[in-house]
Structures are given as structure tokens and as C-alpha cells.
Amino acid sequence: MLWVDTDFGFDDLWALLLLQQHGVSLAGVSLVAGNVPLAQAKANALGAIETYGLDLPLYEGADRPLLRTLETAEAILGPTGMQTRGRALPFVPANRPLPAAGSALANWLLSAKDTEPREILAIGPLTNIAQLIDDTPEAAAKITRLVWMGGSNGHGNHTTFAEYNAIADPDATFRVMQANLPLDVVDLTLCRTVNFAADDLPNCDPLTADLLGGYLDIAINRGRDSMAIYDPVAALAIISPEAFESQAMDMAIETQSGDHYGATTFTTNPAAMGHLLTKAPLDAARTCLHALAKKDQ
Numbered sequence: 001m002l003w004v005d006t007d008f009g010f011d012d013l014w015a016l017l018l019l020q021q022h023g024v025s026l027a028g029v030s031l032v033a034g035n036v037p038l039a040q041a042k043a044n045a046l047g048a049i050e051t052y053g054l055d056l057p058l059y060e061g062a063d064r065p066l067l068r069t070l071e072t073a074e075a076i077l078g079p080t081g082m083q084t085r086g087r088a089l090p091f092v093p094a095n096r097p098l099p100a101a102g103s104a105l106a107n108w109l110l111s112a113k114d115t116e117p118r119e120i121l122a123i124g125p126l127t128n129i130a131q132l133i134d135d136t137p138e139a140a141a142k143i144t145r146l147v148w149m150g151g152s153n154g155h156g157n158h159t160t161f162a163e164y165n166a167i168a169d170p171d172a173t174f175r176v177m178q179a180n181l182p183l184d185v186v187d188l189t190l191c192r193t194v195n196f197a198a199d200d201l202p203n204c205d206p207l208t209a210d211l212l213g214g215y216l217d218i219a220i221n222r223g224r225d226s227m228a229i230y231d232p233v234a235a236l237a238i239i240s241p242e243a244f245e246s247q248a249m250d251m252a253i254e255t256q257s258g259d260h261y262g263a264t265t266f267t268t269n270p271a272a273m274g275h276l277l278t279k280a281p282l283d284a285a286r287t288c289l290h291a292l293a294k295k296d297q
Contacts, residue, residue, distance in 0.1 A: 001027040002238060003105060005061070006231075007034030007124030008041040009073075009081035010215050013048050015123055015235035018291040020054060022239045027108050030061045030101035034124040034168050035073040036081035038063040042098065044081060047089030051207065061101035062127040065169035073164055076218065083214035087207050101128055106139035121238050122148040123231040125165050130172035133179050145182050149234035151253070151264035152188035153276060159262060163188045167262025170255045177251040183274040184246065186234040187264070190277055194233050194284045197226040202293035212292060232288040233280060245279035248272040 002024055006012040008031060019026070031041045042060065049056055064070045077083055105128070112118045120143060122129055133140045150165035150173065158164040166173045176183065196216070204212060219227035237244055249266040251274050266276045281287070 001025050001118075003028045003030070003108060003118075003120045005030045005032060005120060005122040005124060005128050006041070007032050007036065007081070008044040008048070009035040009077060010083070010211050011229070011231040012123050013044070013052075013082075013211075014229075014288070014292065015121070015231040016048070016054060016056070017052065018232050018235045018288060019121075019238070021291045024239065026055065026057065028059055028101075028104055029056045030059045030105060030128050031098070032061045032124045032128050033063045033065075033070050033072075034165065035077055036079070037070065037072065040080060042094065043091060044089060046092040046094060050090055050092045058098050059101035059104045060098035062131060065125065065127055066130060066171045066175070068169070068171070071168065073158070082211055083218055085210045085213045085217070087210035089207070102131055102135060105132055106136040109139040109142040110136075112142050117144045118142050119145045119147070119238065121234060122146060122150070123165075123234055125168035126150070126172040126176045127169045130169070130175040133175055140179065140181065143181055145184060146176075147184045147186060147234050147237050148176075149186045149191070149231050151185055151251070151266075153264070153266050154189040156263065157188055161260050162262030163264065166253055166264050170253050170262050173253045173264070174255055177253060177274070180273050183251070184237060185249075185251065185266075185274065185276050186237055187266075187276060188230075190280055191230045191233050192228045194229045194280050194288070195226040196229065196285050196289060200285065200289060202289050204292050205294060208292050229285060229288050232291070233284060236280070236284055236287060237277060240281065243281040244277045246275040246277045249274055249276045251276075
């Protein structure tokens with residue numbers, strides 16, 4: 001069983017569809033504010049469940065960073081966090097409040113027997129995970145693997161040096177990096193080696209084709225002909241961990257203001273608990289795109 005922590009943009013949805021295609025059962029899906037405010041992440045999740053029939057046990061997590069004001073990525077991704085070419089997920093009103101993520105995640109971890117794996121895929125800011133570490137350290141100690149899409153061992157995407165998920169809550173990123181957890185980082189540099197162009201688009205249903213096209217337009221509108229694949233690559237690291245190469249690393253993040261605010265650094269240390277994934281499988285893009293193809297493909 002896997003727990004997913006997400007700010008639920010389009011590539012988060014894509015990652016969840018990839019997990020579903022590969023038969024990964026989800027113990028829970030906790031929402032966190034990031035690319036969009038928490039209310040929009042919740043709306044996206046409910047719309048995705050309605051549209052794609054996803055089995056997502058949803059939980060409501062943090063609506064703001066640990067210590068700072070939320071800075072979303074709406075300027076790039078639009079108000080829903082999902083660039084489109086005209087279509088959108090349906091609006092599905094919430095009939096009741098979602099249960100709290102913190103206690104649910106802690107209980108799931110604490111219920112594990114000694115030999116039971118407890119893996120978490122985090123594809124947004126790390127606020128919920130940092131709160132778990134602070135509030136229930138005995139539960140955090142049960143995590144057998146934490147895969148996070150975030151940080152960069154090179155240039156950033158939100159600023160020159162900082163990747164969005166890292167800078168969205170740098171204090172949470174710092175807390176998780178210092179917690180001595182089995183953390184596998186799928187960083188921006190790796191994800192930029194896995195990309196697709198217009199010629200690679202699969203035959204999708206109309207809504208999925210629209211959303212995928214809108215995602216590709218993020219690159220096209222900036223003069224590039226291909227777009228990197230982010231969260232689905234992290235999901236692939238859950239599905240096929242043996243297909244990736246990695247190095248044990250010490251990890252850090254700059255939490256003080258300045259040009260390098262939110263920038264992550266990785267230093268080789270064979271004794272470190274954390275690992276930076278350094279090479280993805282050659283067929284990663286094709287595998288990710290196949291999850292969006294019509295079921296008869």
C-alpha cells in the first residue's frame with residue numbers, strides 16, 4: 001500500500017493515473033496547498049474522481065506553509081493549476097469536509113507491522129510530511145521509503161535556483177531533509193531528461209488530450225518544443241525502483257532570503273540515508289504517456 005501527498009495539479013493527476021494503471025493500491029491521498037490553494041486542490045481531486053473513476057481516499061492537509069505565506073504557481077499554471085486548451089475537470093461540490101490528513105497518515109504508519117512497508121509518494125510541498133515529523137515522530141519513523149518530486153541539483157523553475165515544491169515551503173523541506181528518513185529525491189534535473197513533444201502525444205479521450213496539450217503548451221509558449229515530465233516520473237520510481245540509478249547524498253536547502261532562497265544542494269555521502277535519483281529508464285516518457293492513452297490502445 002502507498003500513501004500519496006499531493007497539491008493536485010495536472011501532472012499529479014497524471015501520476016495517479018499511472019499508479020492506477022500499474023495496480024498500485026492507495027491507503028490515502030493527502031492534499032496540501034501548493035501550486036494552487038488547498039480548496040482548489042480539493043476541487044481538482046473531486047473532479048478527477050468523478051471523471052476518471054479513481055479510487056482516492058482523500059484527506060485534507062495543510063492550507064499554508066509552516067512559517068510563511070503561500071505563494072502558488074497560478075501565474076504559470078492558471079487558477080485551477082491545470083493549463084488547458086479549453087476544457088476542464090467538472091466542478092464537483094464537496095458534500096462534507098474531508099477528514100484530517102495528519103491523524104490519518106500517522107495512524108496508517110503506526111498500524112504497520114515490523115515487516116510491512118510504508119511508502120509515501122510526495123508530489124507537492126512537504127508541509128504535511130514535516131508536520132507529521134514534528135507532531136508524531138514515532139509515526140514518521142515507520143516510513144520505509146519517501147519518494148519526493150522536488151528540489152534541483154541544477155537550475156530551478158520557480159526562480160533561477162529554486163524548484164517550486166522546495167521553495168513553496170522551504171522550512172518543511174529543511175525539516176524533512178534533516179529528519180534522517182529514507183528519502184529518495186526525484187529532482188528537476190532528472191525530470192528534465194524525461195520529456196515529450198507534440199509528435200509523442202498518445203490517442204487520448206478529449207478531456208485528457210486537452211489537459212495534456214495545455215501542459216505541453218507551458219513549454220511551447222516559452223519557445224521550447226518539448227515539455228519535461230515531473231510527478232509521473234516520481235510515480236514511476238515507486239512502480240519500478242530498480243529501473244533508476246541513484247546516489248546517497250546529504251541534502252540541504254537555503255531558507256534565508258536572497259538569490260539562492262529555496263535552492264537545494266546535494267553532496268555525495270555513501271553513509272547518507274537519503275538518495276538523489278540520477279538516471280531514469282530510457283522508456284520513462286513512453287511509459288508515462290501510455291497511462292493517458294485510451295484504454296483500447
